[in-house]
Amino acid sequence: MITQRLFTGGSNRRVLVTALVLAAVAVLVPVLHLALPPSSPFHVPAYMVALVGKYLTYALLALALDLVWGYCGILSLGHGAFFALGGYAMGMYLMRQIGDRGVYGNPILPDFMVFLNWKELPWFWYGFDQFWFAAIMIVLAPGALAFVFGWFAFRSRVTGVYLSIITQALTYALLLAFFRNDMGFGGNNGLTDFKDILGFNVQAPETRAGLFAASALALALALLITSAITRSKYGMLMVAVRDAESRTRFIGWRPENIKVFAFTISAVMAGIAGALYVPQVGIINPGEFAPANSIEVVVWTAVGGRGTLVGPIIGALLVNGGKSWFTGILPEYWLFALGGLFIAVTLFLPKGIIGTWDSWRASRRDAAERARTKAEEDAAPPPVDPATGRPVRVEETPRAPSPGLSGGPAPQPAE
Amino acid sequence: MSKSGTILYLDGVSVSFDGFRAINNLSLVLDRGEMRAIIGPNGAGKTTMMDIITGKTRPDAGEVYFDGTIDLTKHDEADIAMMGIGRKFQKPTVFESHTVEDNLVLALAGPRSIFPALFHRRSKAESEHIDEILATIRLEARRNDLAANLSHGQKQWLEIGMLLAQDPKLLLVDEPVAGMTDAETEETARLLKDIAKTHSVVVVEHDMHFVRELGVKVTCLHEGAVLSEGTLDHVSADDRVIEVYLGR
Amino acid sequence: MTVLRVLFVLVGLALSGAASAQVDDEAIRATIARFADSKNFRETEEIVRDLAATGDVRVERPLSALSDGNLSFRKSDRQVFIAPERGQTATLFDPLTGEAAGEAPKGDFTKVKVNNSLRRTIRDVISGLTLASPDPVVRLAAARTMFIAPDAANLEALDAAIAAETVTSVKISLEAARASTILVSDAPDAAKFDAIALLGQRGDRETLSLLTGFAARSQGDLQAAAQRAIDTIGKSLALWDIGQNIWYGISLGSVLLLAAIGLAITFGVMGVINMAHGEMVMIGAYTTFVVQSVIRSSFPGLFDWSLTIALPLAFLVAGAVGLALERGVIRFLYGRPLETLLATWGVSLILQQAVRTIFGPTNQEVGNPSWMSGGFQIGQLALTWNRLWIVVFALAVFGLLLYIFKRTAWGLQMRAVTANRRMASSMGIRTPWVDAFTFALGSGIAGIAGVALSQIDNVSPNLGQGYIIDSFMVVVFGGVGNLWGTLVGAFSLGIVNKFLEPYAGAVLGKILVLVLIILFIQKRPRGLFALKGRSVEA
Known part of the structure; x- marks a missing residue:
């Protein structure tokens, strides 16, 4: 209906508003943190800056997942792997910046290598003393992995739950690999004890504020870019592949290319999120590869509403805020709450917060419009609910969840 | 048999799934510009034949040539679609969360790679072409509606419209009038006859009334092979066809 | 004895x-x-x-x-x-x-x-003393000690002991000990050749290191003879090693089979990815723990029967949880496999935390009944009873399921629903009923797998997590909807894993297997035993 157009217009406006809010937060929070004295009621305490900064990188990760899951129908249970790879690339840069200030005082080798009796830097650590190199690797490492993995998986038409399981196996394999000491990434303990980033002390309030602003701006920028991607013809193709892959194929497109591109872009976004995450929390270890982490990202996205771009951001902030609050008062019950959230969202809120809000508004507007047309035709008053005085909502959407918002194609029990 | 002058040439094609022979030594030739109706009971191999032509299924044996020169068994679905074979599925398949117009935009002939799609701006020529197709399939009034909200018959038309947008040389149309009202069926027959003026078309259909309305050469398939070929009257007078359809 | x-x-x-x-x-x-x-x-x-x-x-x-x-x-x-x-x-x-x-x-x-x-002197002296012991077990031990750490001074005692020995197995050991002693003594070369020949027949690792040591300090023909014996033993040991690896692989495969087979059923019949499957295994293991606790405190005499009692209980408990899960959550999500995956993950978090709250986060002690502890040796092959019983048990469960599937009315209904849900439903099969009980069956099987796994693994709230990815790999590798695929998948993954381990290490071996599976899926996206034909992608 006509609401469809309004609806996309609405979501576009929502993206702009969110991006502006993020930009404002990027400026305001650091200012309120640095310029105001701790006694001021408007002062943002340091722990808050660190906490929200971390959430913003999570939101970026959720946004990345939304691009592949919400728009392309690829439920990746391994996005935490790309996040962690970006994080490790940043961590390696930060390790090299420690220089001879480590416990063992070795100017070249990080502490854990000295501890393991390594004599020289492994080749894959070369170049990480330069930020520009690390920055390239932050993009390249997750991107290349996603490209190769996606190329293999999508070309052989692995779809649906099969693909999800394989992505989970991917991050699980990386988890095992990074736990090994002889991989050269610090094994169990990962990389930590960072000192400087770009010459600034990572612990300094100014640096923290800067990292916060960078995270908020990166998120805003990523939001605008993904929004542009999804509104392009390519974005329409992603949805087409999600809803009817074989139709797309039979009109001459190659769904595997469309998917690989989306998967790679998404992995790069996840990698950047990881790179911003690491200096703010001060550590990266193999635990970030745990399959449970990746699947948690899925629930952030689902809570906010997949395929809505802004939804996953809200979902990530809400769920993680809830987690911090919950673990503060009832730590042992958090897993109950998280598990319940998984069930509740899939059963009762399959479109997520934003998606449900949108369809509620759309159906209201449709009902109102139909009522108005009818009124004009019949010159009779629109049907009004006697209890509320509102126009009666007319059920129009099909009973099955609209394919626009539900995950894959029709039921395929064999898969 | 010469391949030149043919748009579609199948010779001795066989394929089996787990020992079941879905297509058994099938030979079929379609001339350029011809429209052909294919009939046959359930399980006769009609859809599998389409799968072979469009590259979804690889035959175990036999030759499949398009346009006299292109060996279709060496290409995949997307390649074959780009060479100019359009296919409409048995179950109408359109992009339900896109508008009618966007469905056509995606099907429109043009480059099929990522970056042009990413920075695509619709040209005036494209817009005009889309208007044209919308007029042909009689969906102008619903161009901005979601495809999901179309009726069953309208989805069938939209799918045919998408084939037209693709500008193929050969159209494979699987059961285009299933679930349509009589009026819609007549309308569809007129539409297909119209299309057949400029394209080669293969129509698979159960509805004899519709096939009669098309008024073209008919091929009857049974157990993966051609049972009878000729005018509808000729085919329906064939004893073997009657036996297959009515049983003994 | x-x-x-x-x-x-x-x-x-x-x-x-x-x-x-x-x-x-x-x-x-x-x-x-x-x-x-x-x-x-x-x-x-x-x-x-x-x-x-x-x-x-x-x-x-x-x-x-x-x-x-x-x-x-x-x-x-x-x-x-x-x-x-x-x-x-x-x-x-x-x-x-x-x-x-x-x-x-x-x-x-x-x-x-x-x-x-x-x-060292004391050890030698004691073994010399014990050679004369009237207890053949003690004499055997003494012979072994002398064999591993030969001392030329013992030669006479050994000769006397061999002459007096009446038990054949002890005599063989004594002769080996004598041969190894001769190699360190200043006996003539002829005697040493005989000793090498005798030792060459043995073919275990200790003989190998003994001969290697001898070859290092001898020269000429003696060294060559020792080297030949070493090569022979090395070859036979390599064969035994392969056998041992196959056994380890079969053992791991049977564990994977137990963990995966319930999953294969629910996934195959219902297309449902149950991420809480591992937790069903865990519930089975905890049921065993509870049963053993009750037996320990109230009926200590029944301890050897604890697993027999735990099996049906674990099946019922896990099956009931599965039934509740299907009725409460999954049936609302049919046709939405990805959502099912998420919801069942949520269930798995809740079950884990529930067990953690009730039993605590630490490992629980589950004992082996006497008939499952210990082991025995066949040639150079070391087998333990618990592993052997688990292999037998896994195959028995597999056979039982195969029987249910192929020979019972319920199995026929399950197969009908797998093949074509709509058709089955219109034939009068109550598909919701079949779904619910299939899910309960799959969960119950996971429960009894938990009983078996409690014998070889730590019983902790994380027990299930360790198996879930491996089980999925088995199902994906073997192909959906085919029990034989699961069997072949489980054993081949188990064996490949164990063969890679010596070369690549346990962790790297596991990673390699994962990579291999990802590559394998390139070739056969639907697994080893896939359903083919038009229906698959319809």
């Missing part, structure tokens, strides 16, 4: 003790007393040899104590005791009889000093 051994010991004691014990006692005690006056290791060694010369088996006690550093004498009266120390006190025992003799402050005693060469 045990009874026999006790008998032997008793008879031995009667023979050696009754006749000469009283007479010799004083002499032995006098010799032991000399330890208090020993000035250096050489003197101590002399005393050790004198003790051995008595030929009395009982001197093993003070000698062992000396070797362990527990032999001390009281400073006041220079009386020798076995006096192990704990903290500031020493517990005293009579050096000959081992009778307790009270406690005393540690400061009152001086230890008899011992060094490694002395320890």
Whole structure:
């Protein structure tokens, strides 16, 4: 209906508003943190800056997942792997910046290598003393992995739950690999004890504020870019592949290319999120590869509403805020709450917060419009609910969840 | 048999799934510009034949040539679609969360790679072409509606419209009038006859009334092979066809 | 066996003790007393040899104590005791009889000093003594000791023992010990060739290292002969190694089969990815724990029956949880596999945390019944009973499921629903009913898998997490909707895993397997035993 157009217009406006809010937060929070004295009621305490900064990188990760899951129908249970790879690339840069200030005082080798009796830097650590190199690797490492993995998986038409399981196996394999000491990434303990980033002390309030602003701006920028991607013809193709892959194929497109591109872009976004995450929390270890982490990202996205771009951001902030609050008062019950959230969202809120809000508004507007047309035709008053005085909502959407918002194609029990 | 002058040439094609022979030594030739109706009971191999032509299924044996020169068994679905074979599925398949117009935009002939799609701006020529197709399939009034909200018959038309947008040389149309009202069926027959003026078309259909309305050469398939070929009257007078359809 | 051994010991004691014990006692005690006056290791060694010369088996006690550093004498009266120390006190025992003799402050005693060469002497002396023991088990042990650590001085004792030996298995060991002793002695080369030939027949790892050591210090023909024997043993060991790896692989495969087969059923029949499947396994393991706790506290005599009791209970408990899960959550999500995956993940988090809250986060102790502990050896193949029983059990479960699927009405209905849900439903099969009970069956099987796994793995709330990805890999690899695929998938993954481990290490081996599966799916996206044809992608 006509609401469809309004609806996309609405979501576009929502993206702009969110991006502006993020930009404002990027400026305001650091200012309120640095310029105001701790006694001021408007002062943002340091722990808050660190906490929200971390959430913003999570939101970026959720946004990345939304691009592949919400728009392309690829439920990746391994996005935490790309996040962690970006994080490790940043961590390696930060390790090299420690220089001879480590416990063992070795100017070249990080502490854990000295501890393991390594004599020289492994080749894959070369170049990480330069930020520009690390920055390239932050993009390249997750991107290349996603490209190769996606190329293999999508070309052989692995779809649906099969693909999800394989992505989970991917991050699980990386988890095992990074736990090994002889991989050269610090094994169990990962990389930590960072000192400087770009010459600034990572612990300094100014640096923290800067990292916060960078995270908020990166998120805003990523939001605008993904929004542009999804509104392009390519974005329409992603949805087409999600809803009817074989139709797309039979009109001459190659769904595997469309998917690989989306998967790679998404992995790069996840990698950047990881790179911003690491200096703010001060550590990266193999635990970030745990399959449970990746699947948690899925629930952030689902809570906010997949395929809505802004939804996953809200979902990530809400769920993680809830987690911090919950673990503060009832730590042992958090897993109950998280598990319940998984069930509740899939059963009762399959479109997520934003998606449900949108369809509620759309159906209201449709009902109102139909009522108005009818009124004009019949010159009779629109049907009004006697209890509320509102126009009666007319059920129009099909009973099955609209394919626009539900995950894959029709039921395929064999898969 | 010469391949030149043919748009579609199948010779001795066989394929089996787990020992079941879905297509058994099938030979079929379609001339350029011809429209052909294919009939046959359930399980006769009609859809599998389409799968072979469009590259979804690889035959175990036999030759499949398009346009006299292109060996279709060496290409995949997307390649074959780009060479100019359009296919409409048995179950109408359109992009339900896109508008009618966007469905056509995606099907429109043009480059099929990522970056042009990413920075695509619709040209005036494209817009005009889309208007044209919308007029042909009689969906102008619903161009901005979601495809999901179309009726069953309208989805069938939209799918045919998408084939037209693709500008193929050969159209494979699987059961285009299933679930349509009589009026819609007549309308569809007129539409297909119209299309057949400029394209080669293969129509698979159960509805004899519709096939009669098309008024073209008919091929009857049974157990993966051609049972009878000729005018509808000729085919329906064939004893073997009657036996297959009515049983003994 | 045990009874026999006790008998032997008793008879031995009667023979050696009754006749000469009283007479010799004083002499032995006098010799032991000399330890208090020993000035250096050489003197101590002399005393050790004198003790051995008595030929009395009982001197093993003070000698062992000396070797362990527990032999001390009281400073006041220079009386020798076995006096192990704990903290500031020493517990005293009579050096000959081992009778307790009270406690005393540690400061009152001086230890008899011992060094490694002395320890070696003591070990050799003891084995020489025990060669004469009337108990064949003791003689066997002595032969083994002499075989591993040969000493030329033992040669005569060995010859005598071989001549007197009546038990064949002991005699074989004694001859091997003699051969290994000859190799370290200055016996003529001919005898050494014979010894090498004899050892070459054995083919175990100890012989291999023995011969390797010999080859290193010998020359010429002897070295060549030893080298040939080493090669023969190496080849036969390599074969045994392959056998052992296959066994480890089968063992791992049976574990994977148990964990994956329930998943294969729910995934195959219903297209449902149950991420809480691992937790069903965990519930089964905890059921075993509860059953054993009750038995331990109330009916200790029934402990060997604990697993038999736990099996049906675990099936029922896990099956009931599965039924509740299907009725409460999954049935609302049919046709939405990805959502099902998420919801069941949520269920798995809740179940894990629930178990953690009830039982605590630490590992729970689940014991092996006697018939599942220990192991045995076939040639160079080491088998343990618990692993063997799990293989048998896994195959039994597989056979039972196959029977249910192929021979019962319920199985027919399940297969019908797998093949075509809509058609089955219109044929009058109540698909919701089939779904619910299939899910309960799959969960119940996971529960009994948990009983088996409790025998070889730590029972903790994370038990299930360790198996879930592996189980999925098995199902994906084997192909959906085919029990045989699961069987072949489980065993081939198990064996490949164990063959990669020696070359790549456990972790890297696992990673390699994952990568191999990802590559395999390139070739066969629907697994080893995939359903083919038009219906698949319809």
